[in-house]
Amino acid sequence: DQQVKQNSPSLSVQEGRISILNCDYTNSMFDYFLWYKKYPAEGPTFLISISSIKDKNEDGRFTVFLNKSAKHLSLHIVPSQPGDSAVYFCAASPDSNYQLIWGAGTKLIIKP
């Protein structure tokens, strides 16, 4: 059973526009959510996180929104840049700094 789902395997966005990546989860015990970015031949790199006590967290061009009632979170990247082209993973945890449950990832392609 997939507890964390990223239903879009890929997304193509024009440079300068907004990229929106979505993630759904099923386990109501998850209370901490993270987004990681992964380039080919590298390990995932942490981007941004959000605790379930918040509904929004912003860091520069990256904003994560959490809708607990819908069990849905999204990552907004504004404006999108060519270097943002990567695979983005959503991960969730029922406990801090512990076993992360990951989605399958969304490949983001930024078109020049």
Add this chain to the structure above:
Amino acid sequence: DTGVSQDPRHKITKRGQNVTFRCDPISEHNRLYWYRQTLGQGPEFLTYFQNEAQLEKSRLLSDRFSAERPKGSFSTLEIQRTEQGDSAMYLCASSLTGGRDEQYFGPGTRLTVT
């Protein structure tokens, strides 16, 4: 600080052979994690250590898998009697204890079992 390193980066082995991977975490990090990632999927948790103590093991970690972190620094993951289904990317991550510290990942070891 050179980040998390893993060795080797690639390993090709024949079915039935044993393989061992090494992970060197960021020096001040107490926690160390092992994940497995197959094509088109996100990483799957295998096990984690706090210092030298192995505190949790996933049911994915069969008896053929063993992990150690003898001195609370580097860790090894051994797979005995490899099977073709073991072919995957094996990722190591480390983090500080306490708070909501993110995990820092190494580049991974890609295992191919022929």
